Amino acid sequence: MTPCKTTMDYGMTPITTTESLQELCTRLSKAEFITVDTEFLRDNTYFPKLCLIQVADDHGAHAIDPLAEDIDLAPFFDLMSNESVMKVLHASRQDFEIFYNLTGALPKPVFDTQIAAMVCGFGDSVGYETLVTKIVKAQLDKSARYTDWSRRPLTETQLSYALGDVTHLRDIYRHFVAELDRTNRHSWVEEEMAVVLDPSIYFIEPEAAWLRMKIRTNKPRFLGVLRELAKWREIEAQTRDIPRNRVAKDETLFEVAAHPPKNADYLDKIRGLPKGFSRSRAGKSMLEAVQTALAIPDDQLPKIEKVKPRPATPPMADLLKVLLKIKCQETGVAPKLIASSQEIDAWAASPRREDVRPLKGWRRQIFGDDALKLMSGNLALTALKGEIDIVELEEDNE
Numbered sequence: 567m568t569p570c571k572t573t574m575d576y577g578m579t580p581i582t583t584t585e586s587l588q589e590l591c592t593r594l595s596k597a598e599f600i601t602v603d604t605e606f607l608r609d610n611t612y613f614p615k616l617c618l619i620q621v622a623d624d625h626g627a628h629a630i631d632p633l634a635e636d637i638d639l640a641p642f643f644d645l646m647s648n649e650s651v652m653k654v655l656h657a658s659r660q661d662f663e664i665f666y667n668l669t670g671a672l673p674k675p676v677f678d679t680q681i682a683a684m685v686c687g688f689g690d691s692v693g694y695e696t697l698v699t700k701i702v703k704a705q706l707d708k709s710a711r712y713t714d715w716s717r718r719p720l721t722e723t724q725l726s727y728a729l730g731d732v733t734h735l736r737d738i739y740r741h742f743v744a745e746l747d748r749t750n751r752h753s754w755v756e757e758e759m760a761v762v763l764d765p766s767i768y769f770i771e772p773e774a775a776w777l778r779m780k781i782r783t784n785k786p787r788f789l790g791v792l793r794e795l796a797k798w799r800e801i802e803a804q805t806r807d808i809p810r811n812r813v814a815k816d817e818t819l820f821e822v823a824a825h826p827p828k829n830a831d832y833l834d835k836i837r838g839l840p841k842g843f844s845r846s847r848a849g850k851s852m853l854e855a856v857q858t859a860l861a862i863p864d865d866q867l868p869k870i871e872k873v874k875p876r877p878a879t880p881p882m883a884d885l886l887k888v889l890l891k892i893k894c895q896e897t898g899v900a901p902k903l904i905a906s907s908q909e910i911d912a913w914a915a916s917p918r919r920e921d922v923r924p925l926k927g928w929r930r931q932i933f934g935d936d937a938l939k940l941m942s943g944n945l946a947l948t949a950l951k952g953e954i955d956i957v958e959l960e961e962d963n964e
Contacts, residue, residue: 578722580618582634584641590621590628591641597623599652599677600645601735604661605715605728612803612810613667614660617715622732629725633716639668646673654739656680656694656731659762666768674763679735681758682742685751687898698734701741706730754928758903772800776868779816786867791859792823793868798855802848813848814838826856883914886937888947892954893933904929917941 581587594600605618619630619642632639646653646665653673655661657680662672683692688700695706710727713720720728746752770778776796781789796819803810818838827833830844830853843849887910894901905913905924913922924934939945939958946957 578629578725580629580631580634580720580725581637582631583636584638587630587637587639588641590630591645593625594621594623594645595648595651597651599623599654599739601654601732601739602646602661602673603655603728603731603735604664605713606660606664607714607716608809610808612807614664615716616664616668618720618728620728620732622729622736624736627729627733629720629728631718633718643669643671647671649674652677654679654735656697656735656738657691659767662762663768666765672763672765672768676759676763677739677742677755678759678762679738679742681762682746682755684900684903685754685758686742686745686749688900690900690902694731694735697738702734702737704734706734751928754899754903757927770800772797772804775800779819781870784870784872786864786869787860788823789870790862790867791826791856792819794855794859795819795822795852798852802851814852822852822856826860827853829853879911880914882917882941883911885940885947886910886914888954889937889940889956890933892947892956893936897932899932904933913937914941 581590601622603620604616605620606614606616608614616632619632619639621628621630621642630639630642631637643665645651653676655676655678658676658678666672679694679697680692683697684690688697698704698706707723707727707730710721710724713724713727715724715728746755773793776789776793779792779796781792783789795814799810799813799819802813806813815838818836821836821838827836830849833839833844833849833853834841839849844853887907890901890904890910893899894904905922909923913919913924922934923929924937926934936945936956940947944959946959948955948957
């Protein structure tokens with residue numbers, strides 16, 4: 567078998583043939599881990615358009631051109647599903663969306679350095695550039711940040727910029743593995759990775775599309791029409807691979823739902839729909855969606871609870887947030903991983919709830935148990951010389 571070329575052999579020439587890609591992936595399949603990143607566009611499409619794949623191991627970094635005419639990405643996707651090779655990414659959700667939409671599956675196993683950073687004291691949602699600066703002690707070239715990655719040929723500057731997203735990631739990964747070994751927190755990262763590996767995150771079912779809209783009324787018939795319109799729009803956008811707002815904006819769907827058209831001519835009077843829309847295929851299918859909704863029996867229409875005014879934040883929530891900040895500073899964990907501000911507010915309002923995130927898994931050890939003590943009066947926060955101290959109180963057994 568011909569030895570696989572190294573990065574030095576490739577220079578700045580992307581892989582553009584299936585044969586070369588298979589050769590690379592065969593070698594990478596023997597690696598302990600690989601680092602992966604993608605460049606994509608989605609300004610004019612529903613699904614992100616994959617424009618470049620960057621991958622690296624200890625022997626080099628490589629750019630793969632998915633837009634090349636003579637390339638089949640199957641070897642790469644086989645590599646991404648190879649369970650003997652760890653895939654390392656940073657802020658992986660957008661990459662996962664691409665892989666899921668192209669293959670119907672997600673890579674495994676995977677390690678997200680942004681999640682690891684949150685566990686290891688780098689705060690919430692830290693950027694890749696920050697990790698490169700603090701861990702690798704290097705500076706990223708920003709000159710190609712706003713590249714149109716769909717245009718060919720790519721310059722050496724653009725390719726160098728893109729490969730920088732996987733070369734430094736090798737050292738960052740090793741740093742976090744060592745830190746997680748030291749602190750025995752690998753399971754914490756694995757728990758968070760399970761969240762981002764939920765396939766439901768990466769595909770919107772048309773039937774549920776209306777639930778993502780900011781609805782200002784709870785009238786059942788309006789909701790029934792809106793649900794069918796949102797479903798129609800999602801199917802149109804997915805089928806035509808265009809942004810949903812290019813099909814119809816939310817405001818347009820709200821207007822149609824509020825004043826359902828009885829015939830096609832009415833569609834041409836709706837602001838936000840193009841002239842002649844009523845005679846188009848999309849116009850006819852939109853009208854069919856409205857008619858379907860109008861035929862739904864009253865007892866089968868969707869309902870949503872009227873949003874109640876948010877009560878004032880209980881003082882206990884403020885104390886819990888102070889406790890959370892102290893605990894996170896002590897352990898070097900990003901507060902976002904344990905609980906959001908909204909979750910703390912809700913818990914403080916209903917302190918007997920057990921189905922809260924701070925009481926699950928490792929979060930309970932870090933924060934949850936002490937939070938329960940604080941709410942039950944068995945723990946106090948005191949101020950001394952400008953510092954906040956945690957004082958555990960003796961239980962009153964009388």
